[in-house]
Amino acid sequence: MKLSVGPLLYYWERAEVFAFYHALASAPVDSVYLGEVVCSKRRALRQTDWAAIARDLVAAGKEVIFSTLALMEAESELAALGRIATGSVTIEANDMAAVQLAGGHPFVAGPHLNVYNGQTLRLLGALGARRWVAPLELDTSALAELLVERPDGMECEVFAYGRMPLAFSARCFSARVRRRNKDECSFVCGEDRDGLTVYTREHEPLFALNGVQTQSAQVCNLIDRMQELESAGVDILRLSPQSDAAVSFAQVIDAFARAGRGETTAACPPSALPGGYCSGPVLEGHR
Amino acid sequence: MAERRGIELVCPAGSLAALHAAVDNGADAVYLGFRDGLNARNFPGLNFSADDARSGIEYAHRHGARVFVALNVYPRPSRWSAATAAVDAAADVGADALILADAGLLGYAAQRHPQLNRHLSVQASASNWAALKFYQERFGIRRAVLPRVLSVTQVQRVIERSGVEIEVFGFGSLCIMVEGRCALSAHVTGESPNTHGVCSPAHAVRWTERPSGRQARLSGVLIDEFAPGEAAGYPTLCKGRFETLGTIMHALEEPTSLNVLDILPQLLSAGVSAIKVEGRQRGPAYVAQVTRALRAALDACQRDPAAYRPPAAHAAVLERLAEGHTHTLGAYSRPWQ
Missing domain, CATH: 3.20.20.70 (Aldolase class I)
Structure with missing residues (x-):
């Protein structure tokens, strides 16, 4: 089974982002998703920076894919999308606007496109989708049925490690909990390198705020389910970047790579994030 | 017509x-x-x-x-x-x-x-x-x-x-989240608008009276606690009262x-x-x-x-x-x- 590194969902400092991707060049992963999915205001890296990172990763033998914004509202966002959608690099479409603007170019159907049945999957396949990332709330039995129904040649990728992206809003929660407006956010989301944990009043970690995105507090970790997923026909597992403060991401990649080679003792290092690991809705139906 | x-x-x-x-x-x-x-x-x-x-x-x-x-x-x-x-x-x-x-x-x-x-x-x-x-x-x-x-x-x-x-x-x-892109309810209850046409399904809701007030839970997760006499709303995850940055607040939205x-x-x-x-x-x-x-x-x-x-x-x-x-x-x- 192949491994991918999903798009960086947090707003890290520029140097940290470059260092992260530099390290990935020699990591045992097959694909790397670049670009900003959460908020178009985050511009520590320009498109030319992403292109430079992409060149280095391609030179290191990685497949590179550009992920698009999940919530597209402004004309400027659509214009930026239009520029990359028909370029030489494959995109991961996270909104139907991206499918529309890709105009038949091959693309990856991202986890936010809402593909829940074979009819929708085949429709996207006919429009150029060559890979599909399962929605995070799809349960195992529906996933298995979809894998049977998928068109020939369509790869399936499953979110297998990281705090799960659960929701998007027009509102910036990272700003709001600090009593700021989105328009005067001062990029406070950058203070939370793995999102800001929200607890119930019984101190149970529940969510993580990441700008306009809400994530699970718990980290989904499917390393123990790799064989099962491979047998069902899943082609690629997605590892979602976490900071070194949370976990050694290099060790996480290494553990998944070893598990993929059949090493039964392969295990991820413990996560320092509140909430620990969980199996995620794909496998459990709920927490 | x-x-x-x-x-x-x-x-x-x-x-x-x-x-x-x-x-x-x-x-x-x-x-x-x-x-x-x-x-x-x-x-x-x-x-x-x-x-x-x-x-x-x-x-x-x-x-x-x-x-x-x-x-x-x-x-x-x-x-x-x-x-x-x-x-x-x-x-x-x-x-x-x-x-x-x-x-x-x-x-x-x-x-x-x-x-x-x-x-x-x-x-x-x-x-x-x-x-x-x-x-x-x-x-x-x-x-x-x-x-x-x-x-x-x-x-x-x-x-x-x-x-x-x-x-x-x-x-x-x-709804404060983009409709169709919200799995908060799925995460906690296993059912969401996309999959089951429900957010916070009634069968997952439990009300408990405590001396401190009335607690509203969703699949066991405490969504809010209302003081005696305080109006209690239906427990949806985006309108719950939670703790973050050391403060208890409606972290996502108020009712x-x-x-x-x-x-x-x-x-x-x-x-x-x-x-x-x-x-x-x-x-x-x-x-x-x-x-x-x-x-x-x-x-x-x-x-x-x-x-x-x-x-x-x-x-x-x-x-x-x-x-x-x-x-x-x-x-x-x-x-x-």
Whole structure:
């Protein structure tokens, strides 16, 4: 089974982002998703920076894919999308606007496109989708049925490690909990390198705020389910970047790579994030 | 059917009695769902049998109103044949339009019932003209309901470039997440609007009386605790009280309702085709009052937008019916974001 590194969902400092991707060049992963999915205001890296990172990763033998914004509202966002959608690099479409603007170019159907049945999957396949990332709330039995129904040649990728992206809003929660407006956010989301944990009043970690995105507090970790997923026909597992403060991401990649080679003792290092690991809705139906 | 002009007022009906209430109080259109778990208000005791739908549609048509059938979950493979059967049933009972979110199901409806209007559900998360063009070019959608994420200016931009009728939410419970892209309920209960047509399903809710107050739990997770005498709202995850940065707060949103009475002239001038009222889970009395209030406001605004002021008596009624007795413009207003 192949491994991918999903798009960086947090707003890290520029140097940290470059260092992260530099390290990935020699990591045992097959694909790397670049670009900003959460908020178009985050511009520590320009498109030319992403292109430079992409060149280095391609030179290191990685497949590179550009992920698009999940919530597209402004004309400027659509214009930026239009520029990359028909370029030489494959995109991961996270909104139907991206499918529309890709105009038949091959693309990856991202986890936010809402593909829940074979009819929708085949429709996207006919429009150029060559890979599909399962929605995070799809349960195992529906996933298995979809894998049977998928068109020939369509790869399936499953979110297998990281705090799960659960929701998007027009509102910036990272700003709001600090009593700021989105328009005067001062990029406070950058203070939370793995999102800001929200607890119930019984101190149970529940969510993580990441700008306009809400994530699970718990980290989904499917390393123990790799064989099962491979047998069902899943082609690629997605590892979602976490900071070194949370976990050694290099060790996480290494553990998944070893598990993929059949090493039964392969295990991820413990996560320092509140909430620990969980199996995620794909496998459990709920927490 | 009587010829309608101007902006359409689209009201909710979870029962035949609510449909009558909406039509009798001035709705131009009513939307409803079947009792099949395939629409976004999949609650026990709610929704329509085919016979009730047929009778409701006859009643609405007799009074010059249209009826739309919402079928806006994303059917998983095991529900696909039930979903196509529901599309066929909507055509059979004489619905004026289908409200759909799933691309596969839109394809089925366009092919099998090309004469039946297709409206893009808010659950399809189409928040820009390029996404709307996707659905228009492939499935010939006539109208789209916009997610509650755009400012009024952005609504206007979308209308200028989309080429389809645009319906926006005007009153009712407020989803603060992009509709169709929210799995908070799935994470905690295993069921969500996309998969099961429910957010915070009733079977997962538990109320417990404690000396400190009343606790509301969802699948065991404490969503809120209300002090004695404090009004307790239904426990939805986005309106719960949680702790972050060392403070207990409504971390995502307070209990509140959307209400556009104050900005009706702007929405009119932006070119919206219809104003939608949320609330198929509400009773006939609620539907009657909200419909009457919005009918009066829309009529006043369309008569003379420049002189329009929200009608005070009706505004007071809506405030009383609002969640937490308070309202917001939501994302229509930039500071909310």
